Amino acid sequence: MKLSQADFKQRRNLLAQHIGSNSIAIIATRAEMYRNRDADYKYRADSSFYYLTGFAEPEAVAVIETFAEGEEYSYSLFCRERNREMEIWNGYRAGIDGAIEIYDADEAYAIDLLDEEIIDKLLNKQRLYYRIGQNAEFDARVSQWIQKADAQQRRGGAAPAEMIQLDRIIDEMRLKKSAKEIELMQIASNISAEAHTRAMQSVKPEMMEYALEAELNYIFGKNGCVPAYNSIVGGGENACILHYVENNKPLKDGDLVLIDAACEYEFYASDITRTFPVNGKFSPEQKALYNIVLDAQLAAIDATRIGNHYKYPHEVAVKILTQGLVDLGLLSGNVDELVESEAFRQFFMHGTGHWLGMDVHDVGAYKHGEDWRAYEAGMVVTVEPGLYVAPDDETVDAKWRGIGIRIEDDVLVTENGPLVLTKNVVKTVEEIEQLMAG
Numbered sequence: 001m002k003l004s005q006a007d008f009k010q011r012r013n014l015l016a017q018h019i020g021s022n023s024i025a026i027i028a029t030r031a032e033m034y035r036n037r038d039a040d041y042k043y044r045a046d047s048s049f050y051y052l053t054g055f056a057e058p059e060a061v062a063v064i065e066t067f068a069e070g071e072e073y074s075y076s077l078f079c080r081e082r083n084r085e086m087e088i089w090n091g092y093r094a095g096i097d098g099a100i101e102i103y104d105a106d107e108a109y110a111i112d113l114l115d116e117e118i119i120d121k122l123l124n125k126q127r128l129y130y131r132i133g134q135n136a137e138f139d140a141r142v143s144q145w146i147q148k149a150d151a152q153q154r155r156g157g158a159a160p161a162e163m164i165q166l167d168r169i170i171d172e173m174r175l176k177k178s179a180k181e182i183e184l185m186q187i188a189s190n191i192s193a194e195a196h197t198r199a200m201q202s203v204k205p206e207m208m209e210y211a212l213e214a215e216l217n218y219i220f221g222k223n224g225c226v227p228a229y230n231s232i233v234g235g236g237e238n239a240c241i242l243h244y245v246e247n248n249k250p251l252k253d254g255d256l257v258l259i260d261a262a263c264e265y266e267f268y269a270s271d272i273t274r275t276f277p278v279n280g281k282f283s284p285e286q287k288a289l290y291n292i293v294l295d296a297q298l299a300a301i302d303a304t305r306i307g308n309h310y311k312y313p314h315e316v317a318v319k320i321l322t323q324g325l326v327d328l329g330l331l332s333g334n335v336d337e338l339v340e341s342e343a344f345r346q347f348f349m350h351g352t353g354h355w356l357g358m359d360v361h362d363v364g365a366y367k368h369g370e371d372w373r374a375y376e377a378g379m380v381v382t383v384e385p386g387l388y389v390a391p392d393d394e395t396v397d398a399k400w401r402g403i404g405i406r407i408e409d410d411v412l413v414t415e416n417g418p419l420v421l422t423k424n425v426v427k428t429v430e431e432i433e434q435l436m437a438g
């Protein structure tokens with residue numbers, strides 16, 4: 001399943017409607033990045049640029065121009081020209097003809113002509129929409145264009161009078177997923193679930209964390225995917241380092257391992273965390289903490305419903321986690337007061353979820369004015385409570401120290417309640433132990 005040019009065109013149609021008549025929207029893709037010396041990171045187009053164009057090559061800028069009310073808008077793509085020698089070294093380019101024939105541009109230009117051609121397009125437009133603050137170099141170029149356009153005032157031309165943050169519009173479009181986007185996210189979720197299942201089946205005491213990571217990468221790679229973010233594979237107390245990505249220690253018998261890893265399929269991300277015992281069997285302490293996190297996660301998923309505000313699942317999770325910590329004696333006092341004073345932050349110091357889409361921490365406002373916004377159908381959010389007992393936390397009994405647990409799934413908000421896209425990988429103690437027993 002892939003998006004077609006008709007899908008990208010539909011998005012441009014909608015954007016053209018949003019920006020109104022006699023306006024111009026300019027959006028650039030990401031620059032290529034060096035990893036070291038002259039070796040590049042594998043290129044990945046900017047999500048919002050790709051969302052509107054389906055164009056994955058570097059060095060490209062898309063321009064949407066609207067004219068008088070009722071007139072058709074125009075879509076121009078500035079891109080690299082075809083170049084036989086460069087293509088022998090670095091691969092195929094669509095070029096100017098391809099931009100029009102394959103990518104449906106009304107006009108196409110060599111990227112080298114951008115500074116020159118853009119001035120005519122800017123002249124006498126009412127509003128300029130662009131992504132202010134994404135790239136300092138590009139911001140400076142846009143400023144120069146405005147200056148150049150304004151220099152034509154005596155000849156009757158002027159730069160747009162208003163400049164508007166384009167991200168606000170695109171982010172809102174991206175936040176609510178279409179049926180096809182959900183299909184892609186379901187595929188990404190299924191592949192990631194398969195990878196986690198393989199990891200549970202492959203882990204053994206004394207295995208290196210990176211070797212377990214390789215089991216995940218094998219499933220991603222053979223399905224044409226890349227990791228959507230740096231994988232976290234943390235054994236034992238490494239699970240208490242929230243962004244642990246070194247993944248270079250041996251996994252120990254008797255420890256848990258926390259894996260936060262998932263793939264990106266056709267530019268759409270998934271995001272899964274599972275925590276399971278290296279030797280296939282939870283200890284009583286691990287099991288006790290795990291079941292609190294699982295209860296919190298299930299309740300938070302159930303709270304991810306149309307009309308509930310963004311933070312509500314977090315509030316639900318926090319209450320259950322706090323109650324559990326009191327029941328086990330890691331916290332003491334009145335549960336409501338411990339929630340109020342945020343005492344739980346000693347063991348749960350992050351949020352319960354974030355938007356998910358083309359970017360793993362996807363775009364879209366979390367608040368409307370002062371208030372958390374309400375869930376709407378088509379939004380996808382992660383639900384990922386956890387508990388982390390620091391290895392040197394002397395306020396708790398030694399048996400709890402160094403245990404870190406997170407359980408994360410991806411949830412689509414629907415008219416019929418929450419739909420878990422990542423349900424294909426098990427998460428109860430019994431299911432995990434059974435799977436790991438083979």
Ligand SMILES: [Mn+2]
Pocket residue numbers: 271354382384408
């Ligand atoms: Mn996440």
